Amino acid sequence: MAKLKLSGISKTYGATVALHDGALAVDAGDVHVLMGANGSGKSTLCKVIAGSVRPDAGAVLIDDTPVTISGPRVARALGIGVFYQELSLAARRTVAENICLPDLPMTAGVLVDRKALAARAARTIALFDGVAGDGFTADATVDSLRADQRQLVEIMKALASEAPILIFDEPTSALDRAQVERFFAIIRDLKAQGRAMIFISHRMDEITAIGDRVTVIRDGRTVGTWRLDETDTATIIAHMVGERSEPPGARASRPPQDETMSGPEARAPRDIALSVRGLGGSGFTDVTFDLHRGEILGFGGLHGQGQSAVLRTLFGALPRSAGDVTRGDTALPLRTPREAIRRGIAYVSGDRRRDGVIQGRPILENLTPIHYLRQRLMLARPSVLQQKAQAAVDALNTKFAGFAHAIDSLSGGNQQKVVIARWLMDRPDVLLLDDPTKGIDLAAKADLFALIRTLARDGMAIVLYSSEDAELLGNADRILVFNGGRIRRELAGADRTRYNLYHAAYEAA
Numbered sequence: 001m002a003k004l005k006l007s008g009i010s011k012t013y014g015a016t017v018a019l020h021d022g023a024l025a026v027d028a029g030d031v032h033v034l035m036g037a038n039g040s041g042k043s044t045l046c047k048v049i050a051g052s053v054r055p056d057a058g059a060v061l062i063d064d065t066p067v068t069i070s071g072p073r074v075a076r077a078l079g080i081g082v083f084y085q086e087l088s089l090a091a092r093r094t095v096a097e098n099i100c101l102p103d104l105p106m107t108a109g110v111l112v113d114r115k116a117l118a119a120r121a122a123r124t125i126a127l128f129d130g131v132a133g134d135g136f137t138a139d140a141t142v143d144s145l146r147a148d149q150r151q152l153v154e155i156m157k158a159l160a161s162e163a164p165i166l167i168f169d170e171p172t173s174a175l176d177r178a179q180v181e182r183f184f185a186i187i188r189d190l191k192a193q194g195r196a197m198i199f200i201s202h203r204m205d206e207i208t209a210i211g212d213r214v215t216v217i218r219d220g221r222t223v224g225t226w227r228l229d230e231t232d233t234a235t236i237i238a239h240m241v242g243e244r245s246e247p248p249g250a251r252a253s254r255p256p257q258d259e260t261m262s263g264p265e266a267r268a269p270r271d272i273a274l275s276v277r278g279l280g281g282s283g284f285t286d287v288t289f290d291l292h293r294g295e296i297l298g299f300g301g302l303h304g305q306g307q308s309a310v311l312r313t314l315f316g317a318l319p320r321s322a323g324d325v326t327r328g329d330t331a332l333p334l335r336t337p338r339e340a341i342r343r344g345i346a347y348v349s350g351d352r353r354r355d356g357v358i359q360g361r362p363i364l365e366n367l368t369p370i371h372y373l374r375q376r377l378m379l380a381r382p383s384v385l386q387q388k389a390q391a392a393v394d395a396l397n398t399k400f401a402g403f404a405h406a407i408d409s410l411s412g413g414n415q416q417k418v419v420i421a422r423w424l425m426d427r428p429d430v431l432l433l434d435d436p437t438k439g440i441d442l443a444a445k446a447d448l449f450a451l452i453r454t455l456a457r458d459g460m461a462i463v464l465y466s467s468e469d470a471e472l473l474g475n476a477d478r479i480l481v482f483n484g485g486r487i488r489r490e491l492a493g494a495d496r497t498r499y500n501l502y503h504a505a506y507e508a509a
């Protein structure tokens with residue numbers, strides 16, 4: 001008997017069919033993985049179960065009893081807890097309040113019962129003791145937290161519901177390795193307690209580590225369900241992409257071409273796009289490297305060892321406390337992003353909610369701010385602009401209904417593609433990629449990296465920080481491994497192995 005069963009679920013938004021005949025059966029004590037390309041309907045299916053989206057048709061059964069989930073409150077009463085991909089936190093409220101929302105304990109029905117609140121939150125917070133990071137306390141307000149910490153609060157909120165049915169829609173996209181391991185240990189406990197769980201991720205390593213069964217969704221239809229130990233990655237990807245025969249995920253891990261060309265010693269000084277000497281800033285010191293035109297320079301190491309801060313400093317978004325950045329004989333002060341953009345430096349962040357998306361505004365408007373800055377155009381003919389924008393989003397296979405639609409109407413991964421496409425409209429000289437594929441599906445990742453390699457071959461200088469080892473090993477010509485805010489090791493040529501990467505990342509950690 002399935003704990004939760006859905007059949008014939010459909011949902012359209014205007015002309016977009018988000019779900020067409022969605023079906024799913026989740027057993028108690030199982031982690032049921034949902035896989036599918038960006039925009040295939042995974043989040044929509046979750047929202048139907050959570051009561052935040054009303055389906056046009058379909059049936060939901062809990063313990064074999066038909067139910068009508070008419071809203072989030074009803075879902076909670078039916079024992080459903082949700083982690084939302086785009087998070088559902090109140091930014092001004094504290095960690096403890098968010099964990100206990102929407103059922104804050106009250107005294108006499110009007111005032112929040114602080115003592116009861118603290119006790120209830122403390123139990124959940126304790127689950128992530130030692131991995132939640134600096135500044136993570138029950139009293140901290142959510143808007144003061146880092147992206148990974150906000151994601152932990154959303155996880156805690158779902159866990160605190162103690163619901164028998166739990167949905168996790170991409171809960172790990174901002175977490176570091178230690179946080180993911182802790183979270184998975186908690187999930188294993190919940191499994192042992194017989195909870196039924198839905199888990200969405202685009203990371204194959206996580207899926208095989210925690211999943212029991214997988215259901216693949218393609219274009220709003222559920223294709224089928226398999227036991228994970230009875231299938232393999234290539235088969236799953238084939239189901240995800242359907243007609244395409246070559247599994248696109250395989251392309252992302254192809255080793256870089258022309259390896260002989262990539263050594264720094266083979267290059268003339270005029271090929272240096274950025275010379276960084278003794279750079280210091282928030283959380284890193286003494287960072288020195290040359291970035292060459294035509295290379296993809298990888299930043300590796302455990303999450304949060306200074307990689308992202310270095311990139312944001314080079315982009316002028318964080319202040320520099322020491323060191324120089326030069327190009328040829330010219331010193332680049334890079335005090336603001338505006339200055340960096342004018343110097344041809346681009347920055348793509350995986351944290352689109354903080355750095356990328358202009359919420360509530362049309363897709364076209366989300367694509368064009370950089371274009372305006374670089375071209376210094378106050379007026380451009382809309383048709384020309386739209387043509388350039390179209391080419392940029394097409395290059396990444398972005399799925400959307402029209403430029404005039406609000407960016408919020410796109411699926412998470414498609415929003416991230418818009419953020420990347422923004423930089424492709426006017427080719428920068430230096431492209432800084434800060435874990436850029438968060439939430440992007442396997443096929444689109446492969447497309448993105450194929451594009452990045454083409455840009456590098458055409459002479460662009462690219463820095464790639466990725467929290468996924470396969471992305472680094474498969475695409476970077478050399479890798480600088482960060483540890484404790486310093487570059488500890490450079491891996492080039494045959495040294496670029498998973499073993500060396502792990503070793504350098506963990507040895508002083």
Ligand SMILES: Nc1ncnc2c1ncn2[C@@H]1O[C@H](COP(=O)(O)OP(=O)(O)OP(=O)(O)O)[C@@H](O)[C@H]1O
Nearest residue numbers: 013018038039040041042043044409410411412413
């Ligand atoms: N509120 C909305 N208004 C209009 N269209 C929407 C809305 N929500 C979702 N869609 C569309 O429905 C489709 C399915 O979106 P959904 O968010 O379920 O995809 P997903 O599988 O979760 O993708 P991702 O992996 O990128 O998170 C997409 O084409 C999306 O643009």
Ligand SMILES: [Mg+2]
Nearest residue numbers: 042043085412
């Ligand atoms: Mg989604």
